[in-house]
Amino acid sequence: MESEVQQDQKLEEEVSQILSRLSIEEKVGQIIQTEIKFTTPEDVRDFHLGSVLNGGGSFPANNKYATPQEWIDLAQAYYAASMDNSDGKLGIPIIWGTDAVHGHNNVIGATLFPHNIGLGATQNPDLMRKIGEATAREVAVTGIDWIFAPTVATARDDHWGRTYEGYSEDPELVRAYAGEIVRGIQGQGDSSFGDGRLVSTAKHFIGDGGTHLGIDRGDTRVSEQELRDIHGQGYFSALEAGVQTVMASFNSWNGEKLHGSEYMLTNVLKEQMGFDGFVVGDWLGHSFVPGCSETSCPQTINAGLDMFMASNEDWKSLYRNTVKQVESGEIPMARLDDAVTRILRVKLRAGLFDAPPAERALAGSTDIIGSEEHREIARQAVRESIVLLKNQNNLLPLSRDIKVLVAGDGADNIGKQAGGWTISWQGTGNTNADFPGATSIYDGIRAAVESAGGKASLSIDGSFANEAKPDVAIVVYGENPYAEMQGDLKTLEYQAGSHADLKVLKSLQSKGIPVVSVFLTGRPLWVNPEINASDAFAVAWLPGSEGAAVSDVLFRKADGEVNHDFTGRLSFTWPMTLEQKVINRNDTAYEPLFAYGYGLGAGQQDLLAANLPEDRPNGSNAAPATAELFDARPLAPWHLVIVNSQGSEIEMTGNRHEMPEVSISAVDRNTQEDSRNVVWSGNGTGSVRLRAENNRLDFSHYLAADSALNIELKIDQNSGAPVFANLHCGDNCSSAFDIAPLIKGFTPGEWNSISISLGCFNTNNVDFSKVSAPFELSSAASLDLTFSNVSIGASGSETHSCSPEMAATPEQ
Known part of the structure; x- marks a missing residue:
């Protein structure tokens, strides 16, 4: 496979010269990445570390409100330590990686784009390049070099807690998107790794979206052909676009952990697919390989991993053990040299030797973070991602000069609409004050209605005084934030056991009020009762920081014309029943409630049945045994x-x-x-x-x-x-x-x-x-x-x- 980033002979000679001057200890330092919570600049200098990362919810000095300058200062300190040659050894720049998976989501005030499932609904690959570029620019402001994105998983079972990190259940769309995101982050042709361009990552290699029962870090039980045709397509376009790093996956393939699979990491990825960048591990992922621990795993390096993600406090033991394993021959010197060569190649291509973080083009340009230009790209993404599933009597879009009751705990909750991987790892613990410059969905509704003389009132539980009966109620509700393992589900039934939001919908309908549901979710869920209790039902996914853009499609212009039409189309199939635990486009038996690609536009006839089936499996509504x-x-x-x-x-x-x-x-x-x-x-x-x-x-x-x-x-x-x-x-x-x-x-x-x-x-x-x-x-x-x-x-x-x-x- 030919990459847009070709090997350069002069650069390769420079890599060889650097490698020849490194000791075993220096080489081992290069293949270890540590967490900033457990790493001082002195550690970087003394152990010649190759990389650091900040995981979700990790900040300089563990301060959630660290300023861009504090991020730059820490990046500068790490860089200076990595280039310190006072001990007589060679200075090699550190590379700092971050999970900027929907914008620079660890930094207060950054633009937060819709999560990938929403971007998939836009069906707009060109927009992906713009989002990648905007994200890279905001990350570059803080002095960080490397983005752990895009996630190119093809999510097949929506019980999986990372479903929203995937663009689609369909590999065709994943392939169309992956390369464009990479080009946006890294650049293309002459713009590769220019100002504001960073190193990107295709993850998680491979099959993370296909695990049995949708269990995160589980086992993907498919043939090699299916692994390639369903789960590998994003890697083809990402590698064609020149992606420089690939992250190994936690999951197994037919029982073998990917972190320990020489066949997949070396034979397939590096040799057959021609990948010449480096493979980085996931969070202590090496420790799950049979025979390994957090502090010792020669198996994964020998299999083809090039950089440990040693994200715990005891990374120094891993360093020492790895040095001993190289010295003993348990890890062949040729394998270590190959890993370091790949890491050096990427650092040179990315221009990390050229200037320290504080002296790079966009460093400290804080006006770029959350800029109006970037927020407009995010607003476009929100508008294009919303999928209208139900619209009885063409209720939507609404006129502006009306009385609107806005209900639901997602209406004025930016943290909830942003989802996981937002400031904290799970996306929890945040208030609206933690999102300066952002807007809630209610903010947009209120502004739209009041611009035409209408009135919007916020009532989370949907209550109102009799004299204030609204013309329409917009109820914003859905999943609370979660990330990866903690988001795995055992049932796709929304609010199984409580149905608190359903009670609000039914209460409003019983009063003769037209009800519009705006559903916030990281995956399709079984919401037949909620759809039945709504006159219109729109899926807004996890829109990020620009919640006000939701109102752009909910309301007409002041003159009554359509403002922005509903153009979002499902990139995931929506289930008809709870028995349909897994349902995907092109399945032999395919009877969805809403098929892949479905979505109504303004004025399109709604043919949805008035009363969708609400029976649970086997016709029983009994509570679960546990x-x-x-x-x-x-x-x-x-x-x-x-x-x-x-x-x-x-x-x-x-x-x-x-x-x-x-x-x-x-x-x-x-x-x-x-x-x-x-x-x-x-x-x-x-x-x-x-x-x-x-x-x-x-x-x-x-x-x-x-x-x-x-x-x-x-x-x-x-x-x-x-x-x-x-x-x-x-x-x-x-x-x-x-x-x-x-x-x-x-x-x-x-x-x-x-x-x-x-x-x-x-x-x-x-x-x-x-x-x-x-x-x-x-x-x-x-x-x-x-x-x-x-x-x-x-x-x-x-x-x-x-x-x-x-x-x-x-x-x-």
Whole structure:
């Protein structure tokens, strides 16, 4: 395959000269990339590190509000350290990588473009080049060299938590887009790696969108032909456009981890496809290769990985072990030299030797970040991405001179409309104040209506005074932010179990108000009930920072003419039933609710049935046998909070929160941030609780089935004092059970499971039909505890049962 970036003989000679002067230690340093949280400039100098990265939610000095200048200062410090030759060794510039996956999404004030699933709906490859270019320019302002984008996954199972990172389920569209994004980031021809052009990455190689059951980091069980024809097409166009780095994938292919696959990384990617850049690992991805650990993995280098992503604190052990493995011959010198050659080639092509970050053309040009030019590109992308699925009686577009009620928790919530990978890794913990220059969807609706003398009122729950009955209600709702593993779903039913948004829709319709649904989502979901309860239904995906652009298609011009037509078309198939767990274009049996490419324009006839089927699988609407409460994250509708002795609470929206009585942190057990560590200080009663927002769920069937509360936990410090498991059902409605005897004998640092019969909470004042918080742990004593999976379901093998009188009352 011929690349637009060709090898240059003079550059290749320079690479060889540099390589010949490097020691084993210097070469090993080049193949290690570390996280800025765990890396000082002195580390870069002393270990001759080749690269650093900032992961999602990682900032200079761990300051979310770091200014562009602070980003540049850190980049400059790393660069200076990498070029320091005072120890007699050769200076080689560091390359800094960042997950700028929908704009420079780690920097406050940056332009945030729609996530890729929305861009796929635009069906506009030319726009992709503009977005790539704008993103690169904003990243260049902060002194960073390398963007971990585009994601070229062909997502086939929408249960996958990264579905929104893919442009389409169809490889044809993925191929059309991938090369254009690369050209936008890196440039093309004479503009390659010019001012504001950076190194791009095609990821994740290969098959990440095709895992069995849509499980992130799972196994893709397909033939090599299907792997190529479905999951490989984005790499063809990306390599043709000259992409300089490829990121290896966490997933396996037919049981073999891609980080350890010599056949795929070397034989296919480098030899058959002709890739001459370098392959970088994903977040500690090498540690999942059989026989490897976070600090030792010669297998992955020998397979063809060129750069470890050693994103944990103990990267120095990996460095030392790798040096020993080269010295012993376990990693052949030829393989190490090839890896370093590839890294040097990319650094020279990108011009990193030419000038330090602070002296590059766009460095410090803060007016570029969030510029009007870039925001207009983002607004165009939002307008073109919105897909109109239902439009009874041609309700949309609306006139402007009307009374509009705007409801739903997504209406005035920029963080929610931006989704995951937004400032924080999961996209949580942000407020509208964290998005200077951005607009919410409500901002746009209000401006449009008021420009023609109408009135827009915001009411999250859809309530209004009788005298203020609106002409129409626009309800903005959908998925809360998530990223990768924590976004995996077990059902595509929207708000299964609670249907809180459906209640708002039905309430408005019952009052005779036309209802427009604006759905925020990172994937197609089964929303038949919500569509039935809407007169018009538009999918806005995850539009990013320019929410006001949604109103550009919802409303006509002041003179009544169409402002911007609905041009978005589905790049993912929309399911008809929940039995259609996987449904994609060109399937043999293809009976979708909305087919690939579907989308109404203004004035087009809506042929959708008035009452879509709302039956769950097998015609049963019964609750599932197990209520999953926490699995790497709190599952809807539950929110995780810590509570102090006065009853004040803090919802966990970031990766750490603290009160004097209790603190909570996101920690790793099996995967990144899949567990929560809770530490009680002993300075008063504190609690960690899973509770629903203005909602109570019926758990009486679980009580009748003799179900149990099941918790996986680890104790690191335990005073032996009472620790209460509590269940709440509203004010003055709770029950508690002391689990101290159950955890007393646990070995510190080891994981255990406990199972407590719901009968232990069945006291006279508890109403299991109105459970508001099914899980809480509280204590007044010092305690260090970590929990992961929490559920209510079948009793464990050693379930603790008790009579009602054994239920305890926690001391306050």
